[in-house]
Amino acid sequence: xxxxxxxxxxxxxxxxxxxxxxxxxxxxxxxxxxxDEEESLESREPISVIITAHxxxxxxxxxxxxxxxxxxxxxxxxxxxxxxxxxxTLDYLKRMAAENPHLYYTYIPESSRYMSRKxxxxxxxxxxxKYEWIILTEPxxxxxxxxxxYTMARNCQEPNHLVLGYVALEEATKGVRRxxxxxxxxxxxxxxxxxxxxxxxxxxxxxxxSNFMREQGYQGNLEYVRGEYDFLVNKYAAYGDTAxxxxxxxxxxxxxxxxxxxxNAHLYLQASRKSLTRAKSMMSLMxxxxxxxxxxxxxxxxxxxxxxxxQDWILTGIAGFALLLLLILRTxxxxxxxxxxxxxxxxxxxPFYEYGIIWRNLANKIRYWRADKNDxxxxxx
Numbered sequence: 001x002x003x004x005x006x007x008x009x010x011x012x013x014x015x016x017x018x019x020x021x022x023x024x025x026x027x028x029x030x031x032x033x034x035x036d037e038e039e040s041l042e043s044r045e046p047i048s049v050i051i052t053a054h055x056x057x058x059x060x061x062x063x064x065x066x067x068x069x070x071x072x073x074x075x076x077x078x079x080x081x082x083x084x085x086x087x088x089t090l091d092y093l094k095r096m097a098a099e100n101p102h103l104y105y106t107y108i109p110e111s112s113r114y115m116s117r118k119x120x121x122x123x124x125x126x127x128x129x130k131y132e133w134i135i136l137t138e139p140x141x142x143x144x145x146x147x148x149x150y151t152m153a154r155n156c157q158e159p160n161h162l163v164l165g166y167v168a169l170e171e172a173t174k175g176v177r178r179x180x181x182x183x184x185x186x187x188x189x190x191x192x193x194x195x196x197x198x199x200x201x202x203x204x205x206x207x208x209x210s211n212f213m214r215e216q217g218y219q220g221n222l223e224y225v226r227g228e229y230d231f232l233v234n235k236y237a238a239y240g241d242t243a244x245x246x247x248x249x250x251x252x253x254x255x256x257x258x259x260x261x262x263x264n265a266h267l268y269l270q271a272s273r274k275s276l277t278r279a280k281s282m283m284s285l286m287x288x289x290x291x292x293x294x295x296x297x298x299x300x301x302x303x304x305x306x307x308x309x310x311q312d313w314i315l316t317g318i319a320g321f322a323l324l325l326l327l328i329l330r331t332x333x334x335x336x337x338x339x340x341x342x343x344x345x346x347x348x349x350x351p352f353y354e355y356g357i358i359w360r361n362l363a364n365k366i367r368y369w370r371a372d373k374n375d376x377x378x379x380x381x
Contacts (some may be wrong), residue, residue, distance in 0.1 A: 002021045004310075004314060005078075006272050007315075008241075008312055008314055008315045008318075010249050011132070011181070011306075011307075011318075011319075011324075012036065012303075012314070012318035012319070014299065014314055015296075015299050015300050015303045015322040016318065016321070016322045016325070017321050018292070018295060018296040018299050018300070018322070019296050019300060019323070019329075020325070021107050021168070021296065021324045021328050021331035022292045022293040022294075022295065022296030022297070022326050022330070023293075023296075023325070023326055023333065025288060025289060025292040025293070026212065026289065026333055026334075027186045027187055027190075027289055028183070028186055028333050028334050028336075028337035028373060029333055029337075030053070030186065030190055030336075031190070032186060032189060032190050032193065032244075032245075032246065032340070033193055033246070034340060035246060035247050035269065037142065037297075038164075038285060043073060044072065044073055044074045044153045044156075045131070045132070045133050045152060045156050045157065046074045046075040046076060046130070046131040046133075047072070047074070047076045047077075047133050047134070047135060047153055047156065047206075048076070048079060048125075048129035048131045048133070048134045048135070048295070049067060049076065049077070049078045049079065049080065049134070049135045049137065050079045050081065050122060050125035050126065050129065050134055050135070050136050050137070051064070051067070051080045051081070051137055051138065051151070051317065052080075052081050052082075052118060052121040052122055052125065052138070053080055053081070053082040053083075053086070053089055053139045054082065054083055054086065054117070054121075055086060055089075055188070055215065055316050056082075056139040056140070057086075057089045057090065057092055058090050059081070059139040059140050059154045059253060059338055060080070060089065060092060060093075061092065062255075062257075063139060063140070063141060064078070064080070064096065064103075064119065064139070064141035065141045066101045066142045066146070066148075066170045066349075067082070067142070067143060067149075067307075068096075068102050068103060068147040068306070069142065069146055069147050070148060070150065070225060071150060072150050072153070073139040073150070073151050074148060074153075074367050075131075076102060076131075077102055077103075077104055077129070077130060077131070078102050078103050079104050079105070079106070079125045079128055079129060080093055080105045080106075080139075081106055081107065081124055081125045081128075082104070082105065082107050082108075082121075083107055083108055083110070083117065083122040083224050084108065084110050084162075085122075086107070086108050087112055088106070090107065093105040100257045104124070104128065104279050106107065106124060106128055108120050108121055108124055109151075110120055110229070110373040112327060114223050115133075115223065116163070116222065116228070116378040117222075118225070118226060118228055118319070119218045119222065119228055119378075121162060121216075121219070122136060122217075122228060123217050123218065124246065126209055126212050126213070126217065127213075127256075129209055131212060132208055132209050133153070133156040133205065133206055133207075133208060134207055134208075134209055134211070135149070135152060135163075135204070135205065135206045136205050136206075136228075136229070136309045137204055137205075137252060138203040138204045140257075140270060141167060141203055141204070141252040141254050141255070142246055142252065142253050142254065142255075143251075143252060143253075143254065144168075144248065144249070144251045145249055147249040148249060148250055148251070149242060150249075151245065151247050151248045151249040151250035152165055152204070152245055153206075154245075155206070155243035155245050155359040156206055158223070159240055159241045160240065160241045160242065161207070161211055161236060161237075161239045161240030161241060161242070162192075162197060162206070162208075162233065162236055162237050162239075162240070162241075162242040162243070163205070163206035163207075163241065163244075163245055164188075164189060164197065164200055164202070164205055164207070164233065164243070164244050164245070165193050165201060165202065165204030165206070165213070165245045165246075165247055165250050165251070165268070166185065166189070166202060166204065166245070166250065166251050166252075166341065167181075167202035167204045167207070167252045167253075167254050167270040168251050168252070168254065168341060169181055169252065169253075169254055169256070169257070170254060170255055170256045170342070172256045173254075173256045173257065175259070175346065175353070176349075176353050176356070176360075177348055178343055179334075179338070179345055179353040180190065180352070180353075180357070181201065181202075181336050181342065182337075182341050182343060184201055184364045185341070186337065187282065187285070187286065188200055188201065188379060189244050189246070190307055190370070191282065192233070192237065192242045192244050193197075193242075193244045194363070196236060196237045196238055196242070196274070196278060197234070197237035197242045198232065198233070198237075198282050199230035199231075199233050199234050199254070199276055200229050200233045200277050201229070201254070201265070201269075201274075202231075202252075203229055203231060203254075203372075204250075204251075204252045205229055205233065207232060207236055208236075209238050211239050211240075212236070216234070218231060218232075218276060220235065220276060221235075221264070221275045222270065222378070223267070223377050223378060224271055224272040224275065224377060224378065225245055225268060225375070225376055225377065225378045226264075226265075226268035226271075226272060226273075226322060226376075227268060227269065227271075227272030227273075227275070230272060230273070230276060231272065231275060231281050233290060234277060235245075236276075236278045238337065246340075248342065251323055263364070264365060266364040266367075266368075267364070267367055267376070268369060268376060270364065270365065270368040271319070271368070271373070271376035271377075272376070273336075277295075278377075290357065290358055291356070292355070293326070293330065294355070294358070296322075296326050297323075297326065297355065298324075300319050300322045300323040301317035301319075301323065303315060303318075303322070304316060304320060306318035308317055327351050330350075330351065330354060331347055331351055331354075332351045334354065335347055335350060336352050
């Protein structure tokens with residue numbers, strides 16, 4: 001009669017329990033509230049849309065038109081703020097403005113050297129805006145359809161002071177980058193739905209002009225070159241309710257980012273996150289989400305190796321089952337959650353994307369440690 005040792009029972013129970021915990025402690029299992037409401041074209045608040053451009057003629061030629069063709073029952077304006085040295089872009093905007101009454105363009109002077117030009121562009125755009133509600137986005141984005149503005153704007157009312165929308169990366173973007181972006185969305189958009197917004201990595205943000213002007217815009221974050229969306233959400237989420245609009249009609253599509261743009265975004269975040277408040281709870285949650293899946297993976301592999309070495313075939317079976325349970329559950333959960341955002345990342349790649357996060361984060365930290373920190377600051381205070 002086969003006897004099962006106490007060591008086998010305890011080790012088997014531990015690895016199975018860790019596999020279950022490692023699967024369930026998961027950002028993709030935390031609910032996001034999705035809305036998909038059919039509405040008639042009822043009245044809306046007039047809106048100003050701000051797009052900041054720097055050597056983005058190609059992107060504007062491909063993406064601006066859809067912003068100007070929105071089906072919107074109220075007045076709206078699209079303000080493009082570029083730089084005075086960008087002559088080709090200014091010529092293009094001049095031609096477009098002559099054909100479309102929704103378009104207004106302006107520029108910052110070449111002499112603007114001692115603060116973030118991006119934040120100066122946004123500030124100039126806010127001052128030029130005719131309307132209380134402003135949506136900030138990028139020339140590398142385009143609306144998914146002609147109802148984007150209408151759908152976003154349904155949240156631009158009391159008691160909201162901030163509206164966060166979703167931005168999907170173009171289908172041609174590497175799967176691992178699309179995965180990372182969606183995973184961050186589950187953290188950041190859920191946080192905004194259930195508490196105060198912390199930050200956003202998605203350029204689809206609506207805010208009130210009156211709040212921005214009264215609180216001196218980016219005061220408190222001016223020394224950093226970037227971080228304009230993160231700080232905007234972090235600062236102004238505290239002034240009233242934040243709405244999160246996840247209807248697919250409100251999505252923007254972001255052009256495939258270059259390797260340089262992708263890595264730079266992570267480097268600038270490493271620098272500017274020092275100015276963000278309400279970070280501890282978010283960092284603790286992310287740390288827990290990293291700890292349990294990796295602890296479970298290590299425990300299952302260690303138990304499997306030990307069992308094979310000791311020729312304990314019962315424990316070998318249990319450890320193998322725990323390992324498969326962990327990987328299958330996490331893959332299925334992630335795949336189901338990602339489907340909400342109409343993305344179809346290959347199932348077999350998801351485990352590698354998930355367990356590669358800590359290594360990608362480490363690579364970003366190493367790049368930041370090796371970088372010249374002066375590259376991330378815009379002026380000397």
